[in-house]
Amino acid sequence: MNRLLILGCGYVGSAVAWRAVDEGREVTAVTRNPERAAALAATGVHAVVADLAESDWHGQVGREFETVLNCVGSGGSGMEGYRRSYLEGMKSVLVWARSAAVGTLVYTSSTSVYAQDAGVRVDESMPAEGRNETAQILVETEKLLRNAPAAERANLRRWFILRLAGIYGPERHSLLDAIRIGYTSLPGTGGHRLNLAHRDDIVDAIFACFDASPAVYDQVFNVADDAPATKHEVAVWLASQLGKTAPVLAGGLAPGRSAAVPDRIIANGRIKEALGWSPVHPTFREGYAEILQQESPQKGAEGA
DSSP: OOEEEEESOSHHHHHHHHHHHHTTOEEEEEESOHHHHHHHHTTTOEEEEOOTTSSGGGGTSOSEEEEEEEOOOOOSSHHHHHHIIIIIHHHHHHHHHTTSEEEEEEEEEEGGGBOOOTTEEEOTTSOBOOSSHHHHHHHHHHHHHHTOOTTTTTTEEEEEEEEEOEEEBTTBOHHHHHHHHTOSEESBOTTSEEOEEEHHHHHHHHHHHHTOOTTOOSEEEEEOOSOOEEHHHHHHHHHHHHTOOOOEEOBSOOTTOSSOOOOEEEOOHHHHHHHOOOOSSOSHHHHHHHHHHHHHHHHHHHHO
């Protein structure tokens, strides 16, 4: 039996769980959310409600897994919650792993660990220093895994770190929603490029790591589509698909952001070469077109 443990089963983790169950894998998931745990259990997942940063879950999930995915999200409560979810969560995972047998551990980080701007093309060889405090927490979390002493990872065969670009997909598309509602002005500047990754392409990248040749191990990969486009280009295209007027990008920061989104191109060549991964949604157009197509029957039913 191919056993999979998912730590933090939110938007991406749930999609991984659904696919793994369909493939006949035995799936255990740890989540803070009791409602999500119940929904996962209904699909055949062994769901454990726990805080990843605590040790309660260590004795509830078993000790032998061919694959482990740490895709925890922010726990809220500001910066302290962010640090607890990511940094303290990874510390807890590594403590658990000391007495477990793990084949492959995948950790989903973010391209926000890069500080580069001004249109630079960014690959995995470039420094990861973070532009703000949240990004620096992610950098620290990556280092915990990458620099774990041999004694701590003796039972962990290999790891992969996936630095994810901006995630979008079914039920997660704030720019599309804003244009659909009819906003005439949005924050941000139109000239900077959006680096995006469709949820399903991220799931494919995770499974590519799980199923990679034993010769590939302990690697960091960027996960992004093939063609970053400017926010203006994306907004104009979405507006045309929805029959709306394209909003003006008025500058300033989006709610919840402390700094402007950097303008850069996230390169995805390394994961393509090493694992044979390639995005099914190579640009935003394929991804959003699929979302619009999936949602159109529901819209029609509501209007009937």
